[in-house]
Amino acid sequence: xxxxxxxxxxxxxxxxxxxxxxxxxxxxxxxxxxxxxxxxxxxxxxxxxxxxxxxxxxxxxxxxxxxxxxxxxxxxxxxxxxxxxxxxxxxxxxxxxxxxxxxxxxxxxxxxxxxxxxxxxxxxxxxxxxxxxxxxxxxxxxxxxxxxxxxxxxxxxxxxxxxxxxxxxxxxxxxxxxxxxxxxxxxxxxxxxxxxxxxxxxxxxxxxxxxxxxxxxxxxxxxxxxxxxxxxxxxxxxxxxxxxxxxxxxxxxxxxxxxxxxxxxxxxxxxxxxxxxxxxxxxxxxxxxxxxxxxxxxxxxxxxxxxxxxxxxxxxxxxxxxxxxxxxxxxxxxxxxxxxxxxxxxxxxxxxxxxxxxxxxxxxxxxxxxxxxxxxxxxxxxxxxxxxxxxxxxxxxxxxxxxxxxxxxxxxxxxxxxx
Amino acid sequence: xxxxxxxxxxxxxxxxxxxxxxxxxxxxxxxxxxxxxxxxxxxxxxxxxxxxxxxxxxxxxxxxxxxxxxxxxxxxxxxxxxxxxxxxxxxxxxxxxxxxxxxxxxxxxxxxxxxxxxxxxxxxxxxxxxxxxxxxxxxxxxxxxxxxxxxxxxxxxxxxxxxxxxxxxxxxxxxxxxxxxxxxxxxxxxxxxxxxxxxxxxxxxxxxxxxxxxxxxxxxxxxxxxxxxxxxxxxxxxxxxxxxx
Numbered sequence: 001x002x003x004x005x006x007x008x009x010x011x012x013x014x015x016x017x018x019x020x021x022x023x024x025x026x027x028x029x030x031x032x033x034x035x036x037x038x039x040x041x042x043x044x045x046x047x048x049x050x051x052x053x054x055x056x057x058x059x060x061x062x063x064x065x066x067x068x069x070x071x072x073x074x075x076x077x078x079x080x081x082x083x084x085x086x087x088x089x090x091x092x093x094x095x096x097x098x099x100x101x102x103x104x105x106x107x108x109x110x111x112x113x114x115x116x117x118x119x120x121x122x123x124x125x126x127x128x129x130x131x132x133x134x135x136x137x138x139x140x141x142x143x144x145x146x147x148x149x150x151x152x153x154x155x156x157x158x159x160x161x162x163x164x165x166x167x168x169x170x171x172x173x174x175x176x177x178x179x180x181x182x183x184x185x186x187x188x189x190x191x192x193x194x195x196x197x198x199x200x201x202x203x204x205x206x207x208x209x210x211x212x213x214x215x216x217x218x219x220x221x222x223x224x225x226x227x228x229x230x231x232x233x234x235x236x237x238x239x240x241x242x243x244x245x246x247x248x249x250x251x252x253x254x255x256x257x258x259x260x261x262x263x264x265x266x267x268x269x270x271x272x273x274x275x276x277x278x279x280x281x282x283x284x285x286x287x288x289x290x291x292x293x294x295x296x297x298x299x300x301x302x303x304x305x306x307x308x309x310x311x312x313x314x315x316x317x318x319x320x321x322x323x324x325x326x327x328x329x330x331x332x333x334x335x336x337x338x339x340x341x342x343x344x345x346x347x348x349x350x351x352x353x354x355x356x357x358x359x360x361x362x363x364x365x366x367x368x369x370x371x372x373x374x375x376x377x378x379x380x381x382x383x384x385x386x387x388x389x390x391x392x393x394x395x396x397x398x399x400x401x402x403x404x405x406x407x408x409x410x411x412x413x414x415x416x417x418x419x
Numbered sequence: 420x421x422x423x424x425x426x427x428x429x430x431x432x433x434x435x436x437x438x439x440x441x442x443x444x445x446x447x448x449x450x451x452x453x454x455x456x457x458x459x460x461x462x463x464x465x466x467x468x469x470x471x472x473x474x475x476x477x478x479x480x481x482x483x484x485x486x487x488x489x490x491x492x493x494x495x496x497x498x499x500x501x502x503x504x505x506x507x508x509x510x511x512x513x514x515x516x517x518x519x520x521x522x523x524x525x526x527x528x529x530x531x532x533x534x535x536x537x538x539x540x541x542x543x544x545x546x547x548x549x550x551x552x553x554x555x556x557x558x559x560x561x562x563x564x565x566x567x568x569x570x571x572x573x574x575x576x577x578x579x580x581x582x583x584x585x586x587x588x589x590x591x592x593x594x595x596x597x598x599x600x601x602x603x604x605x606x607x608x609x610x611x612x613x614x615x616x617x618x619x620x621x622x623x624x625x626x627x628x629x630x631x632x633x634x635x636x637x638x639x640x641x642x643x644x645x646x647x648x649x650x651x652x653x654x655x656x657x658x659x660x661x662x663x664x
Contacts, residue, residue, distance in 0.1 A: 019512060219505075220508050223566075225474055229525055404475065
């Protein structure tokens with residue numbers, strides 16, 4: 001029944017892998033993107049570390065008391081360089097800090113602080129940070145370090161009756177890391193993986209649609225269909241070729257992501273964060289579930305793209321029709337990135353779960369949290385959806401519709417003309 | 420069932436929506452003959468060839484290829500037929516050799532037989548060392564020669580060639596025509612071809628059917644058609660038959 005399949009698959013692979021668009025988009029980009037992002041993160045963390053090692057802070061003193069002397073001595077003891085700014089008011093001091101120094105933070109000690117502290121009355125000092133607009137962790141790091149040191153200095157003057165240490169519970173285990181740090185890791189995962197999976201899905205659909213439609217456009221499909229080989233073999237050959245390329249793409253994305261996660265462990269900041277040690281990097285099971293989900297979604301996307309493009313007139317038509325399907329990828333991506341799936345109303349959850357391309361994004365979350373049940377059910381659901389698509393495709397490939405059918409979105413065209 | 424007939428088309432009708440592409444087409448191609456379907460654009464030539472090649476099915480009527488019905492036994496028909504579509508393309512990222520190997524593997528199983536088939540195609544195409552290059556580097560003429568070679572290399576019992584010299588310059592056209600004629604004579608294969616080029620048809624075909632609006636309006640050898648219409652070439656014969664001259 002499938003005689004000649006190997007021949008068709010080999011041809012498909014040669015055609016696909018020799019196409020630079022596919023090679024670069026599906027394999028090289030995922031393999032390079034994550035490591036590059038990891039290097040960027042490591043680089044910025046190292047910059048923060050270097051900056052904190054020789055931190056410079058401006059100080060404008062309107063108190064002229066012992067408080068400032070003690071504070072200066074303390075800050076110097078923790079290797080913070082103090083730039084004393086003589087100014088008549090705060091604005092003048094801020095301008096001096098911004099124009100004459102490399103420091104980005106200014107400690108303002110108003111008049112009366114020493115007196116208030118000595119009488120155990122509330123006193124207030126200010127930390128002002130220059131806002132450059134660049135954002136990122138480097139800009140935040142200075143003010144956070146200064147406020148941290150001031151907090152510590154405050155405790156030396158008047159120890160708190162108690163201190164609060166914030167820890168996290170991860171998968172039932174207490175971890176000596178504040179939730180804010182974990183949030184930073186989770187945030188990067190929540191954003192990066194769905195975006196990458198979406199890019200991979202969109203790209204592979206586009207390539208598959210182009211590949212099949214160009215067979216029609218260049219009449220290579222017509223020749224292929226006239227050969228002594230079953231239509232199902234031709235369809236299977238196209239799918240197997242696409243599956244192999246998609247599998248390589250999925251493996252590339254998993255390897256790249258693994259490297260990206262590993263780059264967090266390499267950060268040499270005063271409090272290094274290793275997602276693996278915290279149980280926040282995917283385990284082997286997590287990677288397998290994620291890989292299976294991404295692979296199945298890719299297969300499903302490719303099958304859908306092949307079916308649709310086979311019934312388009314030409315490459316442009318196939319691309320525009322496949323373009324309508326991107327909503328099914330983008331919608332779950334935004335939901336995962338900006339909302340909490342568990343907080344969605346029931347009807348929205350059902351709609352979300354009905355979209356096959358939402359499942360690899362849920363699997364991405366599950367690979368971190370370890371809640372695999374939903375992800376595994378998702379893989380099964382997408383597999384069933386894909387089998388149904390393949391059945392439909394094989395039925396359609398067996399008829400002349402593969403050559404004569406022309407999908408047109410007349411409604412869209414008419415609307416466009418009117419506007 | 421007449422097994423000496425390469426093609427036996429009877430009362431062939433094909434309707435696409437509101438368009439009737441074939442409207443009761445009858446023709447027969449004898450084994451070993453080169454048969455030409457000629458007519459203007461939209462006459463139904465390509466539709467007829469696609470039905471014979473099992474790519475589409477007739478709305479009514481029947482076609483038998485060496486006794487096999489194209490609708491009931493399409494897989495048997497495909498083993499006997501080699502089809503060359505008009506303006507067909509080839510896989511641009513494969514080399515000429517790879518393309519021919521890919522195609523040869525559907526009809527030959529052993530490596531020796533595949534190599535022999537590809538060797539035949541190399542000879543027919545006359546592309547020499549350029550067969551090692553990727554097809555995307557070929558000119559239109561080179562690509563057509565490759566495709567004609569592909570269609571003939573397997574020594575099919577029936578070659579269905581849709582406008583075999585479409586878009587080619589004189590030199591490439593001559594090469595392709597010579598190849599078809601020489602190969603059909605040498606191998607004794609039947610050829611069913613369509614063409615706009617009356618000179619080409621006159622040169623190649625033993626028998627010609629003039630087709631217009633999905634029907635055969637005249638049939639015979641080129642000499643018979645010219646004599647019957649008292650003209651000196653097929654072009655004039657066609658014009659006279661359709662009432663333009």
